Amino acid sequence: MSYIEIKNIYKIFGPHPKKALKMAQNGENKDNILAKTGHTVGLQNVSLSIEQGETFVVMGLSGSGKSTLIRHLNRLIDPTAGEILFGGENILQMTTARLNAFRRAKLGMVFQRFGLLPHRSVIDNVAYGLEIQRTDKAERLKSARTWIERVGLAGYEDSFPDQLSGGMQQRVGLARALTTDPEVLLMDEAFSALDPLIRSDMQDELMKLQSELHKTIIFITHDLDEALKLGDRIAILKDGALIQVGRPEEIVMNPADDYVRAFTRDVNRSKVLRAKTLMRPTGASDDVTTANTTGWPEIDSNMRLEDILPIAIACPYGISVIDHDHQKIGTLSKDQVIAALAA
Amino acid sequence: MFPDKLNIPLGKSVNALVDWLVVNYGDAFEAFADALLTVLVWLEHLLRATPWWLVIVVIAAIAFHASRSWKTMLGLSLAMVAIGMLGLWDKAMQTLALMIIATGLSVIIGIPVGIGMAMSNKLRAVMVPILDMMQTMPSFVYLIPALMLFGLGKVPAILATVIYAAPPVIRLTDLGIRLVDKEVLEASRSFGASRAQILWGVQLPLALPNIMAGINQTTMMSISMVVIASMIGARGLGEQVLTGIQRLDVGQGVEAGIAIVLLAVVFDRIGQSYGKRSQRSSTTGAGDGA
Incomplete structure (x- = not known):
């Protein structure tokens, strides 16, 4: 069983959701339900499994239900039907006190418009x-200071949110979510409100932090490039229903339908494809590792095609692909790299 | 002619209800009235016994604390001096005592009611028409039963003032809490804050500018009630206006009127300055990057 299991979630907005729920469960279309009952279907039979330590991106346009979905994970919104399990525990059965304890211990959330408390200083x-957990003051200020430094805001401890730029405010939001050392980080369009350059910085910052922290991150976005850059896996949501779940390469190479295809058409493949998808794995029938690979450059299995390209061009033989334990897991030739680009 | 048969004897029923209250709960009302009167008399005595310059110094200090401006402090002190120069210092102190008690009572009742309205749509549905009624009904209508329950004097004057002056602080507390940024509330909930932690840590601090505006309006309205309150036996500046009207002494009425306006200006400036300061410390800075 996965760390987080979302099972057959339905969310109907309106005064009498039960009646509309029946129609939704019978597979009735969202527009028909709205026309007949006046109820809006927020989520329609969504099931997801999220593993511990992965960055899971939920992508969809506005109105697709992605922000509704992420709010189910900490029960800011309760589903009309379905189950949500965290480590086997059904969070929908928690009492208010238990739920608050669960939120305090396990979850951190980052918001699109930051959600900072405007009357409080950064620290x-x-x-x-x-503070909500009633941690001793000296101790909590110490942790807060550490995290402020870590997100690059040292010196701004006593500033107020409205004195900071958007990017800096979101760093505060990120530091706030990380200070309680949660297992799960919920990020609701966390970088969507930022300028493109700052957004790119924040994405890099998040990836750097994640490579050290190994949190379970659920990241919501409407931007496919962001999804492909950050996500270990991506779920695509449309009109409250799940269209496709898969690794970035799978989404780009095998879009599930025309909707996803339209999205992925303009994607730069060299930013998506990674060494581990392109390589010839060690032990495969056409394995060349029996050849002498000493002196071959070694690259990380997560390296992307755009970064591999200059190495492949400069190197006369082949490239060794290694995993995070520095074990050799495959090889890449110059021809393979060029073929992948041409495809 | 509208048929007499369809008449509802509402007036008689209300009379019967008031009679019943007086007979059965007269003691309770009297005990409440006595307690209120004790506090008021004590405050009035304190203000009148305090040397005039000390009262001005205290008001000047409050004005400076609120506005951090020497100009405002000086202006408001001069306004108080002017009241004294009109020969109305003693009356003004009586009015001030009444006003402080009425405003205090309005705030003590109003803020919790406002919080309740923000939390519960049902309570809000009940309270909104009641508040409308409190503000539109001519005060004489509720002065009569108040007189019957409490007799002539300061206590019914305070109650009438509270009924008239409490709605703004109730409404603005409700509004202020409802206007708190939804995402900030979500953030607070997502960290596992309890309802009390959200109320004290997020909702009330962020609603403070609106609550301060409500308190300011409530203060202004309680000052404006002083003339009417004097009709049922409250002393002070209102009484001066009232006797001025009765004796056709225009000069006396104008003097007292000016003193009331000056008092109102002093408290309005102080209230507004506090409101502005609370706004500065809780502007909705989050979200300007959106």
Whole structure:
């Protein structure tokens, strides 16, 4: 069983959701339900399994239900039907007290418009989660200071949110979510409100942090490039229903339908394809590792095609692909790299 | 002619209800009235016994604390001096005592009611028409039963003032809490904050500018009630206006009127300055990057 299991979630908005739920469960179309009952279907039979330590991106346009979905994971919104399990525990059966304890211990959330407390300084915002947990003041300020430094805001401890730029405010939001050391980080369009350059910086920052922290991150976005850059796996949501779930390469190479295809058409493949998808794995029938690979350049299995290209061009033989334990897991030739680009 | 048969004897029923209250709960009302009166008399005595310059110094200090401006402080002190120069210092102190008690009572009742309205749509549905009624009904209508329950004097004057002046602080507390940024509330909930932690840590601090505006309006309205309150035996500046009207002494009425306006200006400036300061410390800075 996966760490987080979402099973057959339905969310109907309106005064009498039960009646509309029946129609939705019978597979009735969202527009028909709205026309007949006046109820909006937010989520329609969504099931997902999310593994511990992965960055799972939910992608969809506005109105696709992605923000509704992420709010189910900490029960800011309760589903009309379905189950949500965290490590085997059904969070929908929790009492208010148990739910609050669960939110305090396991979850951190980052918001699109930051959701900072405007009347509190940066350090008091970052320490907020620990304050809710009634952590001793000196201790919580110490952790807050550490995280402020880590997201690059040292010196701004006593500033107020409205004195900071959008990018800096979201760093505060990120530090606030991380200060309680949660297992799961929920990020609701966390970088969508930022300028493109700052957004790219924040994405890199998040990836750097994640490579050290190994949190389970659920990231919501409407931007496919962002999804492909950050996600270990991506779920694509449309009108409240799940269209496709898969690794970035799978989404780009094998789109499930025309909707996804339209999205992926303009994607730069060299930013998506990674060494581990392109390589010839060690032990495969056409394995060349029996050849002498000493002196071959070694690259990380997560390296993307755009970064492999210059190495492949400069190197006369082949390239060794290694995993994070520095074990050799495959090889790449110059021809393979060029073929992948041409495809 | 509208048929007499369809008449509802509402007036008689109300009379019967008031009679019944007086007979059965007269003691309770009296005990409440006595307690209120004790506090009021004590405050009135304190203000009148305090040397005039000390009162001005205290008001000047409050004005400076609120506005951080020497100009405002000086202006408001001069307004108080002017009241004294009109020969109305003692009356003004009586009015001030009444006003402080009425405003205090309005705030003590109003803020919790406002919080309740923001939390519960049902309570809000009940309270909104009641508040409308409190503000539109001519005050004489509720002065009569108040007189019957509490007799002539300061206590019914305070109650009438509270009924008239409490709605703004109730409404603005409700509004202020409802206007708190939804994402900030979600953030607070997502960290596992309890309802009390959300109320004290997020909702009330962020609603403070609106609550302060409500308190300011409530103060202004309680000052404006002083003339009417004097008709049922409250002393002070209102009484001066009232006797001025009765004796056709225009000069006395104008003097007292000016003193009331000056008092109102002093408290309005102080209230607004506090409102502005609370706004500065809780502007909705989040979200300007959106």
